[in-house]
Amino acid sequence: MKKYKIAVIKGDGIGPEIIDEAIKVLDAVSINSDCEFVYTEYLMGGNAYEITGDPLPQETIEGCKNSDAVLFGAIGGDQWDSLPRDKRPESGLLRLRSALDLYANFRPVKVYDQLLDASTLKREVIEGVDLLVMRELTGGLYFGQPREKGEDKAFNTMVYTKDEIIRIAKMAFEAAAKRGQKVCSVDKANVLEVSQLWRETVEEVAKDYPEVSLSHMYVDNCAMQLVRDPKQFDVILTGNIFGVILSDEASMISGSIGLLPSASVGGLVGLYEPIHGSAPDITGQGIANPIATIASASMMLRFALGEAAAADKIDSAIDRVLKEGYRTKDISLYGAKEICSTTEIGSIIADYASK
Numbered sequence: 205m206k207k208y209k210i211a212v213i214k215g216d217g218i219g220p221e222i223i224d225e226a227i228k229v230l231d232a233v234s235i236n237s238d239c240e241f242v243y244t245e246y247l248m249g250g251n252a253y254e255i256t257g258d259p260l261p262q263e264t265i266e267g268c269k270n271s272d273a274v275l276f277g278a279i280g281g282d283q284w285d286s287l288p289r290d291k292r293p294e295s296g297l298l299r300l301r302s303a304l305d306l307y308a309n310f311r312p313v314k315v316y317d318q319l320l321d322a323s324t325l326k327r328e329v330i331e332g333v334d335l336l337v338m339r340e341l342t343g344g345l346y347f348g349q350p351r352e353k354g355e356d357k358a359f360n361t362m363v364y365t366k367d368e369i370i371r372i373a374k375m376a377f378e379a380a381a382k383r384g385q386k387v388c389s390v391d392k393a394n395v396l397e398v399s400q401l402w403r404e405t406v407e408e409v410a411k412d413y414p415e416v417s418l419s420h421m422y423v424d425n426c427a428m429q430l431v432r433d434p435k436q437f438d439v440i441l442t443g444n445i446f447g448v449i450l451s452d453e454a455s456m457i458s459g460s461i462g463l464l465p466s467a468s469v470g471g472l473v474g475l476y477e478p479i480h481g482s483a484p485d486i487t488g489q490g491i492a493n494p495i496a497t498i499a500s501a502s503m504m505l506r507f508a509l510g511e512a513a514a515a516d517k518i519d520s521a522i523d524r525v526l527k528e529g530y531r532t533k534d535i536s537l538y539g540a541k542e543i544c545s546t547t548e549i550g551s552i553i554a555d556y557a558s559k
């Protein structure tokens with residue numbers, strides 16, 4: 205029996221609620237998969253700040269480094285908004301991404317057939333969409349130096365080195381080679397120097413992948429194209445700030461931001477998390493959609509642990525509950541047979557995944 209060490213970071217807001225469901229599903233799938241998960245919880249975010257004074261205690265970094273994978277919920281909340289930047293929950297997450305060298309953030313966007321009418325976009329526009337946003341995660345505007353906040357002036361700088369661009373571009377081409385053989389690199393090269401270097405570098409990397417076609421798009425155009433004709437995209441390769449924006453936009457193609465998982469990789473240990481945030485407005489009501497987190501656990505099985513069969517079971521279980529009309533509130537407008545709470549839908553997915 206294989207034993208995997210999973211570092212679990214529940215975080216703030218709905219984080220604990222959705223992670224509990226993902227663990228329920230992982231345990232259910234382990235029954236018939238000849239593997240066992242050993243979870244150790246670590247603190248990060250606002251809750252970590254309250255208890256330790258630091259949104260990312262050293263113990264969390266060490267614990268994650270000594271695990272096979274990290275499963276993470278969400279962080280943040282209004283009550284910590286006025287803290288200095290380095291004490292804010294978000295800075296904990298950014299520091300962890302850096303500490304684990306998670307420079308590549310895979311954000312797949314797919315449309316569940318059962319939810320074709322749940323999107324605000326027309327069925328014919330989204331039917332068959334299957335794209336991947338490859339977001340650079342440890343550089344760019346989020347991490348640029350210098351940075352400064354004064355009274356009347358504040359600034360951040362968008363910095364990318366050639367090496368940083370090469371490694372994320374390689375990830376995108378490798379991914380595209382296994383998918384639809386297309387990379388669309390998104391930048392703002394008509395205005396920004398950093399984007400000009402990005403574009404030139406991506407062109408160079410592309411030479412090593414003759415089977416993958418490369419196109420370039422300005423980020424403003426991409427924002428428009430994503431809702432006009434999302435089917436044109438296979439892999440969208442982009443930087444940190446453009447990627448965070450475009451992936452939230454792209455989530456509405458699938459009907460709810462509560463559906464989209466992500467994997468952050470690059471270093472020795474990968475981190476798996478839903479793309480959505482901590483949703484303080486619905487915390488504790490039992491209505492959060494755990495599917496994005498459960499699908500992130502499936503990505504963890506597939507990419508970090510090599511347990512593809514177990515991952516398939518989870519993915520099929522999600523498909524099946526949606527097909528049978530079980531819905532959390534965020535996706536309840538269309539085709540719902542039964543509106544479920546967070547724990548109810550988690551239990552049904554767990555039951556199906558255990559079979």
Ligand code: IPM
Nearest residue numbers: 279280294297298448479481
């Ligand atoms: C995301 C989140 C984070 C980001 C926040 C919580 C710092 O929005 O991963 O999409 O901006 O990267």
Ligand code: MG
Nearest residue numbers: 448452479480
């Ligand atoms: Mg986000």
